[in-house]
Structure formats: C-alpha cells, structure tokens
Amino acid sequence: MLRLLALNKTNGKTEERTIIKQTIGFLGAGNMAEAMMKGMITSKQISPNQIIVTNRQNAERLSELEERYGLRTAKREKFPYKPLTVLFLAMKPKDAENVLLSIRPHLSKGTVVASVMAGISLEFMESRLPKGQPVVRVMPNTSSGIGESATAMSVGTSVTAEQELEIEEVLLTMGKVFTIKEDQMDLFTGIAGSGPAYFYYMMENMQKVGEEAGWDDELVQELCAQTILGAAQMVLQGSDSPTELRKKVTSPNGTTAAGLEALHQNGGGKAIQEAILGAASRSEEIQQQLAQLLKKTS
Numbered sequence: 001m002l003r004l005l006a007l008n009k010t011n012g013k014t015e016e017r018t019i020i021k022q023t024i025g026f027l028g029a030g031n032m033a034e035a036m037m038k039g040m041i042t043s044k045q046i047s048p049n050q051i052i053v054t055n056r057q058n059a060e061r062l063s064e065l066e067e068r069y070g071l072r073t074a075k076r077e078k079f080p081y082k083p084l085t086v087l088f089l090a091m092k093p094k095d096a097e098n099v100l101l102s103i104r105p106h107l108s109k110g111t112v113v114a115s116v117m118a119g120i121s122l123e124f125m126e127s128r129l130p131k132g133q134p135v136v137r138v139m140p141n142t143s144s145g146i147g148e149s150a151t152a153m154s155v156g157t158s159v160t161a162e163q164e165l166e167i168e169e170v171l172l173t174m175g176k177v178f179t180i181k182e183d184q185m186d187l188f189t190g191i192a193g194s195g196p197a198y199f200y201y202m203m204e205n206m207q208k209v210g211e212e213a214g215w216d217d218e219l220v221q222e223l224c225a226q227t228i229l230g231a232a233q234m235v236l237q238g239s240d241s242p243t244e245l246r247k248k249v250t251s252p253n254g255t256t257a258a259g260l261e262a263l264h265q266n267g268g269g270k271a272i273q274e275a276i277l278g279a280a281s282r283s284e285e286i287q288q289q290l291a292q293l294l295k296k297t298s
C-alpha cells in the first residue's frame with residue numbers, strides 16, 4: 001500500500017492521520033476537476049505537489065489553478081503519464097474516444113485510469129486502452145470541493161484489490177464513497193452526480209419568491225441554504241426517514257400542509273422523479289451511443 005500512517009499531535013492528543021502517497025494526474029481542468037483537486041488538497045491528506053493537471057488548450061486556466069492551489073501543471077504534449085498512480089479523465093464525454101486513444105501509447109500498467117465522465121462505460125474504456133490496463137469509473141459531484149461529495153465508483157476487470165483500496169482512499173478525501181455495480185451508475189448519476197443542481201434550482205426558486213416580496217437576496221439565500229443543510233443533517237444524523245421527518249413538520253391544517261398541497265397540485269413530486277430519471281436516461285443514452293461504436297469497431 002502506498003500509504004503512511006502518521007501520528008499527529010494536536011492539543012496534547014495524539015491522533016492518527018493517513019497521508020496518501022499517490023501521484024495523481026488530471027486530464028481536464030474544468031469545473032469537476034477543480035472541485036476534486038480542491039477537495040483533495042483541502043483534506044490535507046494529499047499535498048498540491050502530488051497533483052499534476054493539463055487540459056486541451058487553455059493555458060490561462062492552468063496558470064489560474066497553479067496560483068490558486070499550488071499544484072503542478074503541464075502542457076498537454078509534455079504531460080508525464082508514467083509516474084502516475086491514478087489518472088483522472090475529466091473532459092466531456094464527447095471527447096472520451098480521442099483522449100483514450102491519444103493516451104494509449106503513454107500509459108504504464110501501474111496507472112489506474114479513472115474516468116469521471118457521465119455515460120462512459122468500463123467496457124468502452126477497456127476497448128480503447130491497452131489490454132490489462134486497470135480502469136475505474138467514478139461519479140463525483142461538485143461538493144467534492146468542500147469534502148462533501150457523494151461519489152460512486154465501479155472498477156474494471158484488471159484492477160487489483162490494492163488499487164481499488166488506493167482509489168477509494170483518494171476519493172474519500174472528497175467526501176463519502178459508494179462502491180456500486182456499473183449498471184447502477186446511470187441512476188446514481190441522476191441522483192447524486194447531477195443532484196446538487198436540483199437543490200440549487202430549488203433555492204433559485206425560493207429566492208424568486210423572496211425577491212418578489214422585496215426581501216434581501218442574500219438573506220433569503222442564507223435561509224434557504226441553512227434550511228436545506230438542517231434537513232440533510234436531520235436525515236444523516238438521526239434515525240427518522242424523510243417521510244417521518246416530513247410528518248413531524250406538518251401540522252394538521254397548518255402551513256406546511258398548505259405548502260405541500262401546492263407542491264403536490266403542481267406536480268412537485270413527479271417533477272423531482274422525472275428530473276432524476278431524465279438525467280439517468282441521458283447517461284444511458286451516451287453509453288448506448290458508444291456501445292454502437294464498439295459494435296462497429298469490434
């Protein structure tokens with residue numbers, strides 16, 4: 001295991017801290033890559049100089065990330081693949097095939113290729129990389145940046161038990177990790193990968209009501225965020241289900257009952273379900289398009 005256990009003295013107490021020794025590469029320097037790198041560095045378990053990132057062309061973006069986090073960057077053509085323990089692919093799914101084919105000659109067998117791209121299957125990755133290359137499919141969300149992601153991982157056939165643990169260890173620096181079967185990945189994406197956007201959309205709409213009533217936007221924003229945070233913590237920290245918790249808020253003939261009735265009348269529940277299913281089905285669609293390509297080229 002490329003891992004050290006360090007003893008740290010804090011306030012007279014001795015605590016055990018894991019220091020991750022992996023070398024981590026990122027192809028893609030967009031929103032998701034930044035959130036992941038920020039989460040890793042902020043966790044203090046991975047130091048900025050263990051991370052190296054490149055993108056397709058945007059040099060300004062690389063300088064910005066270098067300055068913001070102290071991590072390493074490289075030009076795409078000078079990117080050092082060989083020493084990496086894990087290489088995250090964080091570009092759009094449409095760029096997957098080109099990127100996989102372009103990195104193929106540079107990889108060493110010791111590097112786990114971990115894609116965060118929605119809808120890109122393990123089978124597709126394995127088909128475009130050298131035989132036996134370890135591949136992992138990961139679905140984080142942007143809350144990785146504050147160590148609060150709900151991240152899924154599914155491993156390919158060539159990943160060893162030790163590599164699986166190492167990847168999990170890296171992902172744990174960004175939040176919770178759920179090892180799932182690959183056929184659960186589309187729905188996971190619909191719930192947790194895309195999920196933060198639904199809550200932001202809800203907050204935007206809560207803010208609209210506040211705005212129309214002439215309330216200070218920042219105040220409403222804080223109220224909404226604290227309310228969502230409190231509700232989430234009630235679920236995570238307690239033993240009541242969301243249904244039980246909802247009932248405890250709802251007095252007969254009270255304000256919540258009126259609010260929930262309006263939600264129900266306006267298709268609120270159905271809309272939430274459809275949002276998740278819509279995202280999941282888009283993930284499945286991307287995967288199927290590539291499966292067609294696989295059939296044609298095999």
Ligand SMILES: NC(=O)C1=CN([C@@H]2O[C@H](COP(=O)(O)OP(=O)(O)OC[C@H]3O[C@@H](n4cnc5c(N)ncnc54)[C@H](OP(=O)(O)O)[C@@H]3O)[C@@H](O)[C@H]2O)C=CC1
Nearest residue numbers: 028029030031032055056057058090091092093116117118
């Ligand atoms: N955003 C999110 O919440 C989540 C996103 N994902 C997945 O993460 C991936 C990235 O999304 P996101 O960060 O939002 O996208 P962005 O558009 O913000 O970033 C895409 C990045 O990919 C780079 N890129 C494109 N082609 C190449 C290439 N050939 N070699 C190296 N880098 C390349 C771009 O570089 P340049 O700017 O130079 O062109 C850019 O840095 C997607 O596949 C998405 O499915 C997964 C979970 C959540």
Ligand SMILES: O=C(O)[C@@H]1CCC=N1
Nearest residue numbers: 117118189193194195
């Ligand atoms: O919108 C997308 O396709 C990506 C995948 C999950 C979240 N964002």
